[in-house]
Amino acid sequence: MKYVLLCTALFLLCRFSFPSPIPAAQSTEDLKSIEVYLDKFFPSIYKSDSRTLEERIMEMQKFFHLTVTGKMDAETGKVMKQPRCGVPDVAQYRASPQVWTKKxxxxxxxxxxxxxxxxxxxxxxxxxxxxxxxxxxxxxxxxxxxxxxxxxxxxxxxxxxxxxxxxxxxxxxxxxxxxxxxxxxxxxxxxxxxxxxxxxxxxxxxxxxxxxxxxxxxxxxxxxxxxxxxxxxxxxxxxxxxxxxxxxxxxxxxxx
CATH class of the missing domain: 3.40.390.10 (Collagenase (Catalytic Domain))
Incomplete structure (x- = not known):
């Protein structure tokens, strides 16, 4: 009986104390498409990018005013599939804005x-x-x-x-x-x-x-x-x- 109670306690602790992996049921192909989207539209402005996939998804969700979870949900996936402009959404590093100097x-x-x-x-x-x-x-x-x-x-x-x-x-x-x-x-x-x-x-x-x-x-x-x-x-x-x-x-x- 004590063994059963101990196993149950450990299961509940693991179930509610730790976040599940980023998209729990995503295939390798799905994860690749997510990374391609983030690489294209939310690239790092630095040479090295130490952000996790969860942090990058959160950045995208914040930009589009979605629920910021870092997880791939239906709402986030829908936005990623919408027709759009090919220019990145994060401001690229520029010392000053690029403008035309003529009228x-x-x-x-x-x-x-x-x-x-x-x-x-x-x-x-x-x-x-x-x-x-x-x-x-x-x-x-x-x-x-x-x-x-x-x-x-x-x-x-x-x-x-x-x-x-x-x-x-x-x-x-x-x-x-x-x-x-x-x-x-x-x-x-x-x-x-x-x-x-x-x-x-x-x-x-x-x-x-x-x-x-x-x-x-x-x-x-x-x-x-x-x-x-x-x-x-x-x-x-x-x-x-x-x-x-x-x-x-x-x-x-x-x-x-």
């Missing part, structure tokens, strides 16, 4: 998606750039030569060591201001691009990516244009949220 920026459309007429792509790109020129002193001029912001549609690996992953997942990515690839915006041609609420709306993604082209990091404010995951808003009634305005004003000031 007139050029852009070039290198190719077109077959999902929309060329004229509509051109109009949507202008509309997405206007989102930022309406609230800052910046203006954008289209050119057919080398440009500050080069716009391209591409599949998979496309020459920038940042390959796309097919339909869903990463929709597009852009680079902060600078030379060469700086300012450029790339869109995954595996997606089905539209100008409505079908598949992926090109205007919403382009406006977001051009925020990166101007130097903005991701925002963790739900509803902000620079929030990393995709959600639909009617482009005809779109207004740049206050969080995005305040952050772009800190870089370039207000439009007079």
């Amino acid at each position: 007139v920026l050029t852009y070039r459309i290198n190719n077109y998606t077959p999902d929309l007429p060329k004229s509509r792509v051109e109009q949507i790109i202008r509309q997405a750039l206007n989102v930022w020129s309406e609230v800052t002193p910046l203006t954008f001029q289209r050119t057919y030569g080398p440009a500050d912001i080069e716009i391209s549609f591409a599949y998979g690996a496309h020459g920038d060591y940042n390959p796309f992953d097919g339909r869903g997942g990463t929709l597009a990515h852009a680079y902060f201001p600078g030379r060469d690839i700086g300012g450029d915006a790339h869109f995954d041609e595996s997606e089905r691009w539209s100008e409505s609420n079908r598949e992926v709306n090109l205007f919403l993604v382009a406006a977001h990516e051009f925020g990166h082209s101007l130097g903005l990091e991701h925002s963790n404010v739900r509803g902000a244009l620079m929030f990393p995951t995709y959600y639909y808003v009617n482009p005809n009634s779109f207004r740049l949220p206050l969080d995005d305005k305040q952050r772009i004003w800190r870089l370039y000031g207000k439009r007079k």
Whole structure:
């Protein structure tokens, strides 16, 4: 009898005193996909990363305003599977924000998606750039030569060591201001691009990516244009949220 009671006590002590392993029933493949997601969107800003997987999951959960447990639950898994921008969510180490030092920026459309007429792509790109020129002193001029912001549609690996992953997942990515690839915006041609609420709306993604082209990091404010995951808003009634305005004003000031 004493042996039975002792075994029961030890079981209860182990059951409630120690946390269970990070996803208790996750397969090796699932754990690998979690690590790939965290490596891409929540990388360490230091050369060595001593954080545990649980700590990295907690960082991701905190950013997305989820219940911070460090465990893979349904809510966390759902966010990881949402279509999103390919730029990391943690601020990369920079001595100072990367911004353009000129007020007139050029852009070039290198190719077109077959999902929309060329004229509509051109109009949507202008509309997405206007989102930022309406609230800052910046203006954008289209050119057919080398440009500050080069716009391209591409599949998979496309020459920038940042390959796309097919339909869903990463929709597009852009680079902060600078030379060469700086300012450029790339869109995954595996997606089905539209100008409505079908598949992926090109205007919403382009406006977001051009925020990166101007130097903005991701925002963790739900509803902000620079929030990393995709959600639909009617482009005809779109207004740049206050969080995005305040952050772009800190870089370039207000439009007079």
